[in-house]
Amino acid sequence: MNEINKEDILNLLKEIIHPESKQDIVSTGIVNAMAMTEEGLNIVLKFTRQRDPFANSLKKQIAANITRAYPQLKERVFITIEEAPKPEPVPSAAKDVKHIIAVSSGKGGVGKSTVSTNLAVTLSEMGYNVGILDADIYGPSLPKMFGLEGYEPLAVKRGEAEFTLPAEKWNIKVASIGFFINPEDVLIWRGPMAHSALKQLIHQTLWEELDFLLIDMPPGTGDVHLSIINELKLSGAVVVTTPQQVAVADALRGIKMFQTPQIEVPVFGVIENMSWFTPEELPDNRYYIFGRGGGAECANRTGVDFLGQIPVIESIAEGSDTGMPIVLYNEKIENFYREICSKIVEKVSKTE
Numbered sequence: 333m334n335e336i337n338k339e340d341i342l343n344l345l346k347e348i349i350h351p352e353s354k355q356d357i358v359s360t361g362i363v364n365a366m367a368m369t370e371e372g373l374n375i376v377l378k379f380t381r382q383r384d385p386f387a388n389s390l391k392k393q394i395a396a397n398i399t400r401a402y403p404q405l406k407e408r409v410f411i412t413i414e415e416a417p418k419p420e421p422v423p424s425a426a427k428d429v430k431h432i433i434a435v436s437s438g439k440g441g442v443g444k445s446t447v448s449t450n451l452a453v454t455l456s457e458m459g460y461n462v463g464i465l466d467a468d469i470y471g472p473s474l475p476k477m478f479g480l481e482g483y484e485p486l487a488v489k490r491g492e493a494e495f496t497l498p499a500e501k502w503n504i505k506v507a508s509i510g511f512f513i514n515p516e517d518v519l520i521w522r523g524p525m526a527h528s529a530l531k532q533l534i535h536q537t538l539w540e541e542l543d544f545l546l547i548d549m550p551p552g553t554g555d556v557h558l559s560i561i562n563e564l565k566l567s568g569a570v571v572v573t574t575p576q577q578v579a580v581a582d583a584l585r586g587i588k589m590f591q592t593p594q595i596e597v598p599v600f601g602v603i604e605n606m607s608w609f610t611p612e613e614l615p616d617n618r619y620y621i622f623g624r625g626g627g628a629e630c631a632n633r634t635g636v637d638f639l640g641q642i643p644v645i646e647s648i649a650e651g652s653d654t655g656m657p658i659v660l661y662n663e664k665i666e667n668f669y670r671e672i673c674s675k676i677v678e679k680v681s682k683t684e
């Protein structure tokens with residue numbers, strides 16, 4: 333009968349090759365420990381990943397090779413597999429953001445992106461570190477509003493993980509799904525492709541330390557909302573509406589989505605945009621061209637706060653189309669935004 337010698341067994345095991353790495357199981361450290369006891373030969377295998385698909389076939393091959401050379405070990409080769417530790421999840425790049433706030437609207441065209449942009453600039457002017465994420469996969473407009481069309485995000489490595497650098501404008505870090513898609517291709521980006529791009533945008537943008545990250549949500553209450561809510565810990569949401577009744581019904585639905593028990597994101601309040609029109613030549617006149625009271629009604633009916641109103645001013649539209657937010661050059665409008673931002677700051681301080 334062959335004498336059992338550890339070196340000989342190791343040499344036997346060296347003949348066994350892992351089918352994927354094409355290397356033998358001894359030099360790669362898969363054979364992690366071996367000991368001969370009264371009961372038999374004990375071998376511990378350790379794989380570098382969890383549930384290696386070849387673990388069982390390797391186990392059989394080891395037992396077969398050993399018992400072929402040492403028949404006295406038949407039924408006495410005990411092989412255990414030590415599971416590799418679970419890999420540490422790559423930390424989301426949004427982990428150093430203090431407050432993430434969704435800016436949402438019931439329907440498109442109410443000025444959600446304009447309001448998000450001006451809120452971001454105002455918060456930054458108030459001294460906070462601010463980032464903004466354009467998650468409106470159906471119509472990303474932040475590249476235009478920030479004058480960043482054509483920006484191509486750079487990839488950077490931090491340790492093992494790869495991140496994307498956000499653009500930076502007026503001290504605000506900007507990431508947009510629009511940086512990755514051609515405006516003409518927006519439609520084919522719906523569905524799973526858009527979701528995974530959005531997920532990547534959320535977790536791989538190198539925000540670093542921020543006080544506020546505003547998320548310009550797609551309009552409505554679709555599954556993109558749910559995926560953002562699942563991916564990020566939102567401090568709260570603000571909902572933008574116009575005073576019109578048609579907008580109110582949609583905004584109510586938007587607010588209720590955040591309030592449903594499965595979601596429970598605090599709604600900080602409603603912002604009414606395009607509340608009245610003030611002609612340049614009559615700065616004290618207010619014309620309620622879209623009706624009155626829609627924003628307050630939304631707030632009342634859902635028990636959330638009414639954060640404030642923003643008038644229609646010709647230069648707002650000009651501003652957002654030329655990549656210069658109104659709050660940077662119109663003090664009157666800036667004051668409206670400051671008032672709203674102060675309320676938001678107060679709200680988040682209560683969530684800390």
Ligand code: ADP
Binds near residue numbers: 437440648
């Ligand atoms: P949404 O993100 O809700 O689709 P946008 O922010 O893109 O809406 O705004 C739609 C259009 O309305 C844009 O052309 C924008 O410049 C204009 N707009 C938004 N708010 C105002 C406002 N208060 N006064 C004038 N124009 C506005």
